[in-house]
Amino acid sequence: MLxxxxxxxxxxxxxxxxxxxVDIANGLPAFSIVGxxxxxxxxxxxxxQAALKNSGMPFPVKRITVNLAPADVRKEGSSFDLPxxxxxxxxxxxxAPSSIEGIMVVGELALDxxxxxxxxxxxxxxxxxxxxxxxxxxVPRENGPExxxxxxxxxxxxxxxxxxxxxxxxxxxxxALRVVADRRPLAARTVGFPDFSEVSGQASAxxxxxxxxxxxxxxxxxxxxxxxxxxxxxxxxxxxxxxxxDEAVDVTRVHxxxxxxxxxxxxxxxxxxxxxxxxxxxxGLIGGxxxxxPGEVSLANHGVLFLDELPEFRxxxxxxxxxxLEDGTVTISRAAASLSYPARFILVAAMNPCxxxxxxxxxxxxxxxxxEVARYRSRISGPLLDRIDLHLEVPAVPVGELMxxxxxxxxxxxxxxxxxxxxxQQERLGDSRSNSRMNTEEVGNHCRLGKDGESILRQAVTxxxxxxxxxxxxxxxxxxxxxxxxxxxxxxAHVAEAIQYRAPEPVM
Numbered sequence: 001m002l003x004x005x006x007x008x009x010x011x012x013x014x015x016x017x018x019x020x021x022v023d024i025a026n027g028l029p030a031f032s033i034v035g036x037x038x039x040x041x042x043x044x045x046x047x048x049q050a051a052l053k054n055s056g057m058p059f060p061v062k063r064i065t066v067n068l069a070p071a072d073v074r075k076e077g078s079s080f081d082l083p084x085x086x087x088x089x090x091x092x093x094x095x096a097p098s099s100i101e102g103i104m105v106v107g108e109l110a111l112d113x114x115x116x117x118x119x120x121x122x123x124x125x126x127x128x129x130x131x132x133x134x135x136x137x138x139v140p141r142e143n144g145p146e147x148x149x150x151x152x153x154x155x156x157x158x159x160x161x162x163x164x165x166x167x168x169x170x171x172x173x174x175x176a177l178r179v180v181a182d183r184r185p186l187a188a189r190t191v192g193f194p195d196f197s198e199v200s201g202q203a204s205a206x207x208x209x210x211x212x213x214x215x216x217x218x219x220x221x222x223x224x225x226x227x228x229x230x231x232x233x234x235x236x237x238x239x240x241x242x243x244x245x246d247e248a249v250d251v252t253r254v255h256x257x258x259x260x261x262x263x264x265x266x267x268x269x270x271x272x273x274x275x276x277x278x279x280x281x282x283x284g285l286i287g288g289x290x291x292x293x294p295g296e297v298s299l300a301n302h303g304v305l306f307l308d309e310l311p312e313f314r315x316x317x318x319x320x321x322x323x324x325l326e327d328g329t330v331t332i333s334r335a336a337a338s339l340s341y342p343a344r345f346i347l348v349a350a351m352n353p354c355x356x357x358x359x360x361x362x363x364x365x366x367x368x369x370x371x372e373v374a375r376y377r378s379r380i381s382g383p384l385l386d387r388i389d390l391h392l393e394v395p396a397v398p399v400g401e402l403m404x405x406x407x408x409x410x411x412x413x414x415x416x417x418x419x420x421x422x423x424x425q426q427e428r429l430g431d432s433r434s435n436s437r438m439n440t441e442e443v444g445n446h447c448r449l450g451k452d453g454e455s456i457l458r459q460a461v462t463x464x465x466x467x468x469x470x471x472x473x474x475x476x477x478x479x480x481x482x483x484x485x486x487x488x489x490x491x492x493a494h495v496a497e498a499i500q501y502r503a504p505e506p507v508m
Contacts, residue, residue, distance in 0.1 A: 003090035003097060006104045006134065007083040008127055009075055010120035012292065012339035013253050015127035017104075019069040020080060022087030027063035033084075035068030038076040047078075047109045048085045055113035055162045060092050076291055079118040082107030082138070085161055086168070099168040102135035104128045106143075113161040117142035119259045122252050125150035138164060142263035144179035146256055149249065149267055155179045182266045193238030193273070197410040199231050201401040206232070208392050208501060209348075210414050213239045214421035215480030216434030217473075218325065218347040218387065220310070223394030224361040229350035232394070233306040236348055237271040239415040240303070241422050244432060247302045250342055254301055258294050272303030272345075278312040286320040292332040292339045297324045300345040310351040311379040318384055321347070325387040328437070344437075347388065351380075361396050389436070389473045390501040421483040435480045440472065447475040452492035460499045474498045 005020045031045045052059045066084050068075050083105040089095040106124055108116040121143030128137045129152040136154040139147050144157030156177040158164045166172045196206060205221065209232060212219045221229045243251065248267045255261045255268055276285060276296045287295030297305060307313060324330045324343035331340045353359040354368040355376050368376070385391075425435055428446060438446065449457065461471055475490070477498035482490045 001091045001093070003087045003100075005083040005087040005090065005100055006102075007080060007106055008104055008124045009073075009077070009079065010123050010257055011073075011337060013123060013257055013294075013341060015120060015123040016073075017127065017131060018075065018080070020083040020087050021067040021069060022084065022091045023065045023067075024060050024088070024091045025063045025065075029061050029063065031064045031066075033066045033068070035066075035071040036074045037068060038074060040078050041068070041075050041080055044078060044081045044084060044109075047081050047111060048088070050111040051081070051109040051113045051161050052085055052088065054111060055160070055165075057089065057094065057161075057165070058092065060088065064088065074291070077119065078108035078116075079106040081109035082115060082161065082164070085109060086164065089165065095165060095168050099170075102133060103138060103168075104131075104134050104136070105138045105164075107138070107140045107158070109161060115140045115158050115160055115164070117263050120253075120257045121147040121261075122149060122249070122256050125153055125155060126253075129153040138167075145181065145264060145266035146252055146261060148179040148181035149252070193270075193411070194231075194235045195238065195411045196232075196235050196414060197408040199228055199235065199408060201397040202228050202232065202394060205392055205394050206409070206414070208390050209236055210239065210418060211477065211480055211484065211497075211501070212236070212346060212348075212390055213414075214418045214434075214484050215389075215425070215476060216344075216346055216436035217389035217477055217480065218436075219349065219390045219392065220385070220388045221348070221350045221392045221394045222353055222360075223350075224359075224364070224396050225352060225357045227394045227396050229394050230306075230308055233275075233304070233308070233348045233350060234273070235411060236306075236346070237273040237304045238411045239418050240271050240346075241415070241419045243269065243271060243302060246432070251302050254294050254298050254341065258299060260299065272300050273306065274300040274303070274345075275306040275308065278307075278309050280313070280317060282314070282317040282320050285317045286324070286330055286332070287341055288332050288334070290334065292334055292337065292341075294341045295330075297321065297330055297343040297345060298341040301342045303345055305345045305347050307347070307349045310349040311376055315379065315381075319381065322383060322387065325384075349388065350394075360393065363396060386467055386469050389477050392501065417484055420486075421480065424483045424486075425480075435476045435483070436473075438476055438479075443472050443475050443479075447479045447490055449475075449478075449490055449495060450492065453478075453490060453495040456492055456495050456499065460502070464499075464502065466502065470502065474502055477501060 003022045007018045007020050008015045009018050090097050117140045125147035128134045129150050138156045141157035141159045148155040157179045251268045274296050285296050328344040329340050330343045354373045356367045358364040359366040478490050478494040481494040481497050
C-alpha cells in the first residue's frame with residue numbers, strides 16, 4: 001500500500017515542502033530511503049523502526065521504500081523521522097489516510113518514541129502558512145512556541161509518536177495539542193543588559209556609543225588594556241530600542257536555523273550580542289559549509305557584533321566583513337546552493353594602540369618599536385577601516401574617577417534618547433531603517449548643510465584625505481547627532497562632532 005505525508009525541509013532561511021512517500025510491498029524484508037538523503041536521513045531507518053516498536057506499534061516485516069520528493073534536492077537532518085513513521089502506519093492501515101490530509105509533519109524520533117526538536121521551526125511554519133493546501137502543522141513540542149508565532153496556520157506540539165497517533169485517531173482533542181504564541185509586547189520580555197552606570201568615567205566614549213546606537217553606526221575603540229573597551233561594548237545592546245515584531249521574527253529565524261534557539265522558546269525578545277573569539281575562521285564568522293549555515297554576522301542581525309582584539313583576527317576573516325557592512329546581507333555560494341542571510345548589525349570593534357598595548361598610556365612605557373607598531377596597524381586594511389564610522393580613543397581611567405564614586409548616567413536614560421532619535425529617523429525615512437542605511441539620494445535630501453557646515457566639512461575632507469564613502473558616512477553621523485539634539489537641520493556643530501569621530505587610521 002502507498003501513503004503520502006506532507007513534510008518540509010529548511011534551505012538557508014527558507015523552508016520548502018517535501019512529500020514523504022511510503023510504499024509497503026511483499027518481498028524480502030528491507031527498508032530503503034531514496035530522494036538524495038544525507039547520512040542523518042539514511043540513519044532514520046533505525047530510529048523509526050525502534051521508535052515504532054518501543055511505542056507499542058507494529059513494524060511491517062515487508063519491503064518498505066521511503067521516497068523524499070522532490071528527489072533532485074539533497075535532504076539533510078533528522079526532521080523526516082516522524083513523517084516517515086506516520087507514513088508507515090498509514091500504509092500499513094494503522095492510521096486512516098484521511099486523518100493526515102492537509103497536515104504537515106516534522107520531527108526527530110528518539111529510540112523510545114519521544115519526539116525531539118528540529119532546526120527551523122519558524123521557517124517551516126511560514127512555509128506551511130503560505131501553502132493553501134496545508135491546514136495544520138505538527139512539530140515537536142519544544143518547537144511549538146516559535147512555530148506558533150506565524151499566524152494563519154494551526155500549530156500542534158507533540159511529545160511522542162504515540163501522542164501523535166492518538167491525535168490522528170481522534171483519541172486526543174486538537175485543542176489539547178494546539179500551541180498558542182506569546183504575543184505580549186516584546187519590550188515587556190526584554191532581558192536586562194549590563195548598565196552603563198557601572199562604567200566609571202569615559203564620558204566621550206559613552207557619547208560616541210550613544211551616537212552609534214542612535215544611527216546604527218559602526219565603532220572602533222582604541223585604548224590600552226583595562227581602559228574599559230569591553231565593558232562599554234557589552235552595554236551597547238542595552239541602549240538599543242526594543243526589537244520590533246518583524247525584527248524579532250528575523251532574529252528568531254536565524255537562530256532557529258542555526259540550531260541555537262533554546263527548546264520551548266518563542267520569539268527572541270532581546271537584541272543579539274555576539275562576541276566571537278579572535279581565533280574564529282572566516283566560515284564561522286561569515287557563514288558557510290557544504291550546506292551553508294549562518295555565521296556570527298547573521299546571528300548578530302539587528303544587534304551588536306563585538307570583535308575584541310581586532311588585529312588578532314585572521315586577515316581573511318576580517319576582509320569578508322566588507323560585504324555585510326556595506327549591504328546588510330551576506331551571500332554564500334557553494335556547489336550545492338547559493339544562499340543569502342541577513343547581516344544588519346552594528347560592528348563594535350576594540351584594539352590596543354600597539355602590540356604591548358601601552359603606546360597611549362601615560363602611566364606606562366611602551367616597549368614597541370615604530371616598525372612593530374606599523375606592522376600591528378597594517379593588520380587592519382584601509383577598506384575595512386573606511387566602513388567604520390566612529391574611531392574613538394578610550395584612554396586609561398584615572399584612579400580618582402575609579403574611587404570617586406560619582407553617579408554615572410544609567411542605560412535607561414541613554415536608551416530613551418536613542419529611541420527618540422530612532423523615531424525621528426523612521427518618520428523621516430518612512431520605514432524602520434536608521435541613518436546608517438540611507439542611500440546616496442537620501443543623504444543629499446536629509447543631510448543638507450549650511451555655509452558654515454560645508455566649510456568645516458570641506459576642510460576636513462582635504463586635510464584628512466577622506467574617501468567618497470567616508471564623506472557620506474560623516475554626513476550620516478552628523479545627521480544622527482542632529483537627531484539626538486532634536487534638530488531638523490544639520491548644523492556646523494553637528495558636522496564638527498561627526499568629524500572628530502573620523503580618522504584616516506586608528507586613533508593612536
